[in-house]
Amino acid sequence: MKKKLLIAAALLVSIVAHSFFIYYQSQGGYIAGTNDGLSQMVPFKHFLYETFHKGNLVYAEDFGFGGGIITQLAYYYATSVVFWLTVSVVSLFDALGLVTPNLELWLQLTLVVSIIRLAVVLLLATHAYRLFHVKLPHAFVGAVLYGVSVMYIRHVTFWEFFADAFLWVPLLVIGLERIIRLGRADFFIVISALMLVNNFYFAYINLVFVFVYVVFRQFIRFPEDRLRRRQQWLLYSGSGVLALLLSAFAFIPATYGFLQNERPSLEHEIDLVRFDNILYDSRLFIIPAVFILFALYRPLYRQTAFRLFAAMSLLFTVLHFSPHVGSFFNGFSAPQYRWEYLASFTIGGAVAVGLSHWRFEKKSFYIAATSTVSLYLLLGLFGEVASWSVSLVIFGLMLATVASLWWKPMITPYLLIVSCLVVFNGYTKLVLHDQAIVKTNESFVNSSNYDSAEQRELIALVQEQAAPLERLDWMVPLRNNTPIVQSFLGTSLYSSILNGNLLMLYWKDLEIDMGRESVSRYGTLGNRANLHHLVSSPYWMRRDNAASEAPYGFNLLAETERYAVYESGTRLPFVRTTTSTYRQADLDDVSMLTREQTMLSGVILEAGRDTPTPARTIDVMTEEVEAALDGDTLRVTSDEGGIDLIPDVPSTARGDLYVSFDIRKLEGDAFFIKLGGYRTTRKPEESIYRTDLTSMTLRTPMSERVPLRLPEGTYALENVTVEWEDYATLDSVVEETKTRPDIPVTWDGPDFDFTVEEAEPGTYAVLPVPFERGWRASVNGETRDVLQANYAFSAIQLDQGRNEVELTYRPPFFNITTVMTLLGLVLFISYRVYVRRKEHPFT
Template sequence: MVKKYPSWVLLAFSFALAILAHGVFLYQWTQGQYMAGINDGLSQMMPFKHLLYEQYTNGEFFYSFDFGLGAGTFSELAYYFSTSIVFLLTIPFVWFLEMTGLIDAPDVLFWANAAVFISALRMSLVLFITARVFIYTKIPYWPSLIGASVYAISGMYFRHTVYWEFFADAFLWLPLLVLGTEKILREQKPGWFLLAVSISFFDNFYFAYINFLLVGIYILFRLFIPLTDAEKDRKKKIITFLTAGVIGFGIGAVSFIPAVYAYLNNHRPPFQQDIPIFEPIDNILYSSRYIILPALFVLFLFTFRFYRNKTFRLFALIGIAGVLMHLSPLVSSIFNGFSAPQYRWEYFISFAAGGAIASGLGMLSKMSQRGFFITAALTGFIYAIYALLDPAFEFDWVETGLVIVSLLATTTAVWAALHFSENMGPKIIGGVLIVWLIVFANFYQSEKILEMGDVWEVNKELITGEDYDDPEINRLLEEIHARENDGMYRIEWMQGVRNNTPIVQDFQGLSAYSSILNQNLLYFYLYDLEIDMQRESVSRYATLGNRANLFSLVRGKYIIRSTDDTNIPYGFTEILASENYLVYENENVLPFARGATEVYQEDKLTMHPPLAREHAMLNGIVLDTEEEGSPIQVTGDITSKFTIEEKMARYEDGVLEVTGETGGIDLVWADPTDGPGDLYVSFKLVNTAADEGFDLSVNDYVTSRKSNDSVYKTYVDDLTLRVPSQEKVRIRLPEGRYFLTELQLFEEDYEALNREAAETSGVQDLKIDGSKVEILYDNDQRDEYLSAVIPYELGWSATVNGVKTDVLKANYAFVGVPIEEGENRIIFSYRPPFFVPSLITSILAIFIGIFWVFRRKSARQ
């Protein structure tokens, strides 16, 4: 008779294993180093936690003007933490600690400190849930915990947690989906599957997609490998799966639908590189970054007698299928939404390996001495093949030695177990495996993450220092805030390439970095205004290319620059200084809301240069409308006044051959205009070298461009760069061959900006409260429309003097409404796209789900 243990015993062992598995990171925490990636960990994960915690504890759940130029955080950050159940459960606990004075107000440093403890608790739950799933499938108690350890204590868990923390939550929901599947197949009980589907849809739309593909594979195998006599009616089971899936979708709709809309409203250039069906081997036995298969799993795969057991056969075949799928970039592309291949689903292989090992441990008595030697020989042969045929394989005394020691120890343990009692054998092997898993997990943390991933640099000194949250900058920010009232203003400052610096340092900035951003803002930067961000990359926007008109239009009032940076936009004057930085103030900031009579048609402006589009926004309002609109005047075109001189290069018919280390062309203006002003230089630039990024400089302005084979390339090659007006424009590139075409130059004298800045604002009162903006506007100029510096996205509604009106997309990426003569009280309100119908759907689905589950229960009774 199999001894049963209470759940708290399993939970206690799970917690102990999780603590041991986090040994390196727990030690690093005592040394002031944190479990967070130096790149996305510090640039996205920690800032988003900080932002959302502040929002949620202040009662704002939907929108923030602190995220870039403004964004619907509930939907756009659903990919990260806004609907993450683990994060949502963390918030009240942290809030309690804050309210009781046990901790200060949480900041980015707090969330970095807390990361290792949240991870250990999450792993404890993964171990507990997975072990309970294996126990439910009739696998003995302790083998189930060992199999769960193979799944939870894996390199991919730590990789996910450190670099993209919310990825690790998927480890929780996959075993719940498997449990739900088994409950339907074995007992015709859909409750657990319904719960798991609902949680998955609510928690994260991206991993819901991945986990549903994975559980679909599991269900497919299960339909052809029945484990009980109650699984004969496949059609009925499929109908139950589909019904539970539809109801579960309905329950999770309140989160899932707004999140999917945000994903569809994002803009990311399509992946243009070839995706092979198979690629050279990823060495999953020795050195893979994603998954290292335990030697015991490989050994059991070649124990052919085990396949007579249906449970082992199920997990073994799924594991083999997973390994074959891992070798296909096409499969990884499918799991990433048919985009660039990303290896994020391989935890499924660990789950299958855990199931195979757990079920195999209970069948050691079926292994004969002769069978053992055959199995060991085949296992050794496979390890030799992986070492010999992998062109990238290099013997490493630590990493390779650890694998070989594991192979020898596992083989020896299995041989020894054959000579012990039936009860002792699995314990010996399981003990060896647990030790290896913990040792390897800590090795992975030390070598693969801390060293190779530079995570050892993530410490308190970094997070509170000049490379992340610079105290010198914070002092300048305090002085800026002290000069201001409660009005809306923005500051251009970004630490290095960390676009979410404004979230970290608690100011309203002009940059953002997220896998999902407002498409209208991305188009505004990339296509409509061709704003250079000084660094080509997807999923980001930053800076305004030193273009004064744009600064004034979006209320960019201050810029912070290093003392040696003299390339300052027009109209900015120095007001503050520190040892290494200067603060400049914009003298021509335009109001948050502006009236307009002149209406320009967006489509017609596409035929004109970006400077003409800037003037249209200054002189009136640009609408995405079919109305005729005001005539468009293009001024300042001085292309014909420049002559071209080659410098260490040959330029002919749009082809630029740079022959020196750097070179290019000079655009020479023989008779430049006196007085202040800027030049806008527009051209199309394509690098013919596929694998080389490069820097482009135009006079003192420098920007970087990605290589053609980079997955982060925008493929936006139409550039418009602003430089101070001068007689010579120097375009410089590194040695190579380029297509440089559509060259144009425009002079900007800022007459339109100065005129608009001198106008009296009609804004009498402005109140911004998260997802609600209230404007009192005196329309004494009889303007027809009002535009406001609120990024346009589906979800905004508006009333003018109490009457509901349509929200228009104005000035390419912002909101506008028709207004009346005289006083106008305009109220903009935001709710996530389709939030109300999604909420109603979720509420109805909960009742339908409860009714359906209890009706089926009554029918069985």
Template sequence: MNKKTGWIVAICSIFISILAHSFFLTEWRNGRYMVGPNDGLSQIVTFKKLLYEEFTQGNFFYSYSFGMGGGIFSQLGYYFTTSMFFILTVAVVFLLQSLSIIGQPDALFWAQSAVFISIGKLAFIIMTAWFAFYQLVKNKLAAFTGACIYGLSVIYFRHTGFWEFFTDAFLWVPLLVLGAERVIRERKPALLIVACSLTLINNFYFAYINLIFLFIYAVFRYVIKIDENEATLWEQLKLYTVSVILSFGISAFSFVTSVYGFLHNLRPAYDQKINWFALSDDILFSSRTIVLPAVFVLFLFIFSFYKNRTYLLFVSISGLLIFLHFSPMAASAFNGLSAPQYRFEYLLSFTIGGAVAAGMTMLSKVGKKSVLVAASIGLFIYLIARWIYILFDASEQDLKTDMVIYAIAIIAVFILYAFNKIRRFPVILQMAVILISIFTVNTYQEHTLWNVGDLYKVSKSYINSEEYDGDEQRQLINEIKDRDPDPFARIDWMTDTRNNTPIIQNFNGFSVYSSILNRDLLELYWYDLNIDMKRESVSRYAGLGDRTNLHSIFYGKYFIKGKNGKTGDVPYGFSKVLENKHYEAYENTNLLPFVRTENTAYSEDSLKNAPPLAREHAMLEGIVLENADDEAKPPQVNNIIGDSELKTVDATYENGDLSVTGDRGGIDVIVPDQDANKAEDYYISFHLENKAADELYELRVNQYETSRKSNKSIYKTGVNQLTIRVPAQEKISIRLPKGEYKLEDLKLYAESYELLEEKKEESPPEARINWNKNKLNINLKNEKNDRFMVIPVPYEKGWEVTVNGKKGELEKANYSFIGIPIASGENNIELTYYPPFLKLTLAVSAVFLLLALFYCRRIKKLGS
């Protein structure tokens, strides 16, 4: 291949990519963007914003602004941290910002740039796929047609619209196939090692899927031999095994840390039945993940093609992947044996592209009869399929009609080709195939992504609205920062269900939404302190349940609410300090210092059966450790439910079974004399399960509202023990929608906050704090001779500590945070965070890179 050919392919790839994005480019001019309204806005643009800011400030390892704080590699490695295309994007954007062509990139910028980033990525995917297919079919135009079939697949645009980083996986499949071919044909492993290493570094999750595909390809490729002088089975096994082992070693610095973060996440086991087979998708017209190109359907019935070994290879793998597409069990296997997720169909798009590329090279040898037979069968299939689908599913008729029209157009072009085999017609034919592919994906973008997937909701006006990132909200946050420059202060605020609002609006918060989170923090919410997040979810945490003790312990300094919100939402002891037209800001009058020292230690085991309020008191009176040396007696709180009266409202309640007969019914708890309890708040705890299998429902406790997932949801936590804080009132009303529930283990506790207020009056330790990137320096004077220091920074593998120049000991304190044993007097403490196993894995990567170079050179010498 010469440079001229390379430039032509590059230019054509960019041109095709632009045309494939025509719909979204048009909408971009109207202020609407190629970003999903849910994960796209909640995760993709926010994590890009966060990582861009951290990377360009030279901070690569830890972010205090990610939820309550978290490792950039371990918790964001699944997204963009090691994405090579994102890193390239960061470099380009940073250059544009440095030249003052653009301003500071915010969430709006990343939404606006999405379509242009996608154009660049798709062009690169087409070029890479063209090179792979050209090596296999030795026909430049046919290879380009196959590459376009691969790139212009509906799953590419689905992934880009909803989860952009998913599309990185497209980049490495052609390289993996090329690497396998080099092993098979030339017995050279270098390219395979490079391809495997890149996919492992880029994203561990899709590396898993891609390596499964590599295995499938290697098996089929051994059975279907293309060249005469191919490597033997033993030679292939040896080269594959060594190459993959070397690749894992080279990628260790990225792969190990990301996998550790995944394993240190907390997800309930998926316990629903998974079927082996389910014919539930329309792959000819309206599937969300794969729509078979009409040219591929036609080629299936040109039976002479099967004599070509390359075509047979790709069509055979395609057949297997089509079958797997209809298997929830296969979808589960590709998702790590978890809930079925259909994310692997880009592999099918690649093999279909390969089949089309191989078929195009044989068209000149196909007779009229063969073309007419294939065209007749294809037309029959499309017309019958449309009739059946509309008969049983009347939805998306316009989309089905458009797809039939495109199929008929391809069939017509092939019939014309059969009767007009002029010299230029193969070029016209393949241009028509590419053009129809462009029409298909633009139609898919409009019907499936825009209308059904709600991408039409993502606009400049929405992003700048109060529902996402409003001016009034930013104004209030900036006023808080102006009056209080404390860099560690946390503000409890998020818009609606946007848990990543703190990232969007540039403040330290108590909420985050990410597929991978710190397991200890999730356990803190779900089990240790039983904090309700106002929305059940396995991949989020949010707020502190309006519980003042927790705000004070975890440095929750401010609280923001909308003026239309309920007064009871404001935690006890928070005083209004700022407001504007629609929002109010409150300051915690009982805030405890960021650095606390304590002498009393409670073990987690001693508090195992204690209620959440008693655990809060333990964290106020001292420090809770996994294994405390001494056994301090746990604080006691009294359950007063026995002194309370229960009354049903539009419901019946017997032996823990609650039947709500009205639209909104339940139980009223009439509490005993509040003066006797000195209650400012009540904590009411209970076990709640909805007996209906598939209903999401709302729970209200007085003014407090929270939502619970259906029993069939894959995002259900499985935690049914709830603790709700409500301001002290004579009556506590538990309200649920009409239905059948299990409601048991009712407990009620009164909180007077005397302990918190006493603690707040104590003299705080003298501490100077400096946090620079991944290093936190604390100069502490321990004049009270306390034994422990605790800070509201999440405990996470990767933190190292020195105290007065000597290596110190880190403790997991207060269930999820950092505690450090300290000495009397002055303590100079340095905390440093590096991704788990970074030093070891960097050494491993360096060693394996050298081994790979030596191995490839040795193979080259043996082959020469």
């Protein structure tokens, strides 16, 4: 009966906690941040569901230019336990015809999953606190303080999968206590393995918590502890090894994906401390008043469990103010504050123990109460507060808590639950809704800022006539995952974990401008026709009639009131063959246009034998426009000044100009760059999302005068060069491929097949498939290496004559991780057999 009441109470509290969002969704709103929520969380869930139901469990050709699912999406949902349970339920309802698993469904499911998840968190935390001789009602109150916290709902709103981290902490504590008290590690092994599979990033954070907890438990012991310290460490070590073996099939590829990702190191100095008002309106971590009072109430320190939880809580509270700790928990990168749920758990434990062992001692209580009220007055009057009305509510709840412990301790648990629900819903309304997701609704999701019917109309037209693997260069501005949202093969992607080779292709190898500077994404092809041909992207779509900026050789295909799509008049085959090879190191000092032309003429490999032909550099004159150019320093004196470039080309010249330069704004703030009709932006130097790269190459249509415009400020402008692309190389290659037989291609998830007839000696098949560890190839039944080609793509050396080529993708280290997981299963089963024979093993 108690279990049923507890489950009902957990579900009721969770529903009430989400009451504002339940109302908001009933009015057509969605729980998703307008940035990452709509750009990543919901699209990735929908994408993975569709991909899994196609049978593609390890690779997807429509994830950007193509990519491994585990290596690049395990950080999000690809191996998430909660997501897989959700997929199972949705699949069942889908099979019964009860739901349509479209993007809208995944938007709506965020609320349902959050309510259920929070209820489970409350149950798990309650059970964990009960291990410390805490009464059930008080353990439940501690669980509410843990789960019904601002960090939980903040995670759900902006980065929904972050909220799963709340599930693992109580489970880990239960597992650790079973080791310490019973000498049984089976539960801890299973939970640790599932946690490593679920998300490697939060596994790292949680394992830091495990270490801290274990260290504290070395010095704070309970009468029921049966294992000596040395025996504990043996079991911890053995459990960790077994958990790693069991999780190897997912954890190792996911970790490899993180390590091969490219992200610039943080250049600016990290602050020593960062203060926020954790009693009133911190966006990350609000300490409940009851913990402040309990921490100042000396009699509670007689309880061993209180000392344990209070000590860890005070440690985590101090660490909260250190950006260096935020950097440590973020893999020594830019400080991110995602770990404070650990403090919420220990605070919940301290309060649960404090309530169960509350004994009123007048003098100690007066000291603790006076100090608590004074602290709230001090931070309320002299600390930064966002709103006086909110501060008064928090202050009133604090006074009510202090008064209840003095007059009626029996009502304190109920008051604490109500207080948590008030703060939780107030934060949801005033911070998350009003300041972040007020526009996240059905109207916005169907607008031109995200996914409009007008956009889909043109996309459907392209899909009707495009070849199976041809791509469309289109994305809603600032939303690089538009191809996922609108279900087409595109040229853009936004994810924290990406193929590092592709990122370097954009940033350094070809300097492809994306229209904005940012890490963790790539998008569009800089309107460069050569690149469109190389990656089989013959379609280009933009808002309004943007004919002047369309890639060279692209003609208007169709248009609507606000959008136009263009199509290339020529194609290169998806699989190209060539006997011309160029050594990558020989191109280190050449221009981006030379690299493009070299990729068209043959293939760039680590080892090559041919000599590249430099692109044509032309002389250029400059004229200052509301600016002064002194050597390499350009001072712009208006909102849009700069220089005009006057290239020395014949008046009848056709083609494009490639303008390259190094640029940096000396003031360090953000700025735009306009070259002709093309506009791009650069981030301020203190931004953690800047690439820290100053070299740029921009394509612009041939013109007698090309304006380069910048906002007011002082710039370092160096190495300005202009090259002429008349597309003779592209035309020659297109004509040459017409004389060769077609190469039919079959691509089904992780399997990619094609046949080349009559290959000459030394021929390579060049594929616009991103080079990634995991691809295996066979030519005529014999194993063949997949080579990294053209910086970020793939090539295979062929035999003379007919070649039947088969490529198969498996997650990196597939064979060894499979063996590791099977070995882990054998060892775990053996361990289970062993412990069943002993009532208290290792004691």
